[in-house]
Amino acid sequence: QIQLTQSGAEGRKPGSSVKVSCRASGGTFSSHAVSWVRQAPGQGLEWMGTIIPIFGKPNIAPKFQDRVIITADESTSTAYMELNGLKSEDSAVYYCARVLHGAFDYWGQGTLVSVSS
Amino acid sequence: DIQMTQSPSSLSASVGDRVSISCRTSQNISRYLNWYHQKPGKAPKLLIFGASTLQSGVPSRFSGAGSGTTFTLTISGLQPDDFATYYCQQSFNSLVTFGQGTRLDI
Numbered sequence: 001q002i003q004l005t006q007s008g009a010e011g012r013k014p015g016s017s018v019k020v021s022c023r024a025s026g027g028t029f030s031s032h033a034v035s036w037v038r039q040a041p042g043q044g045l046e047w048m049g050t051i052i053p054i055f056g057k058p059n060i061a062p063k064f065q066d067r068v069i070i071t072a073d074e075s076t077s078t079a080y081m082e083l084n085g086l087k088s089e090d091s092a093v094y095y096c097a098r099v100l101h102g103a104f105d106y107w108g109q110g111t112l113v114s115v116s117s
Numbered sequence: 118d119i120q121m122t123q124s125p126s127s128l129s130a131s132v133g134d135r136v137s138i139s140c141r142t143s144q145n146i147s148r149y150l151n152w153y154h155q156k157p158g159k160a161p162k163l164l165i166f167g168a169s170t171l172q173s174g175v176p177s178r179f180s181g182a183g184s185g186t187t188f189t190l191t192i193s194g195l196q197p198d199d200f201a202t203y204y205c206q207q208s209f210n211s212l213v214t215f216g217q218g219t220r221l222d223i
Contacts (some may be wrong), residue, residue, distance in 0.1 A: 035213070045153075045161065045204055047213040059211050062118075095160055101167060102208025103151040107160035 002027040004034075004096050004108035011114045012086050019082040020111045022096030027106075029077035030054040033099035036070060036081045039110075040092040050099060051079060086115045119143055119207050123216035130221065134195045138219045140188045140205035149209040152181055152190045154201040161204060165190065197223075 007021040022034065035050040049060035053072035060068050069082040079096055094111045097104035120143035130136050140150065148168035153161040163172045165181035168188060178193045192199055200223050205216040 044218045045215040047215065050213070061212065102149055103163055103166035103206070104153070104161070105163050105172065110160055
């Protein structure tokens with residue numbers, strides 16, 4: 001059974017950074033893409049970027065190009081999303097999801113990131 | 118970016134009803150369209166990929182149709198568990214986009 005387990009909730013001040021992890025178990029990590037999707041309170045889903053661990057080079061949404069770093073560690077089957085220059089509007093639940101046939105078939109449980117002064 | 122427009126934005130229905138949700142895209146995406154539902158406080162769940170292929174374990178009352186720029190998700194015989202928010206998502210190109218969501222209420 002494939003599981004994606006994310007790191008716990010984080011609180012940050014504006015201008016700081018946060019790094020969220022997503023550990024995969026029960027499947028082959030390296031050959032499947034992993035995406036990051038966020039959801040602000042009461043809002044819809046917003047794709048941030050995708051990485052295929054075996055290739056390493058992420059594809060990041062233009063909106064986040066200058067603020068997001070997405071990496072993957074094949075040795076620990078873990079993907080990471082680091083968001084820099086945090087603003088209050090970055091307060092959201094951040095999800096990782098496995099990509100299969102272009103669809104997100106397995107999701108992490110979500111990580112709440114709160115940005116407040 | 119490919120723009121996604123879902124309609125309606127909200128919908129009220131009863132157990133046993135048949136409902137349909139529409140998703141239109143700003144350009145032709147062939148059949149690269151996926152559907153999810155999401156309950157409050159939970160991660161989204163994949164229902165249909167490739168416009169009409171049912172994800173493993175998803176009940177057959179869910180069905181998807183369409184190609185090009187117009188797609189439909191239909192739920193035949195609503196169950197209490199189906200009241201949630203529904204999203205479409207395109208995977209035609211590497212810049213993934215979602216619809217704004219359709220809230221399905223009792």
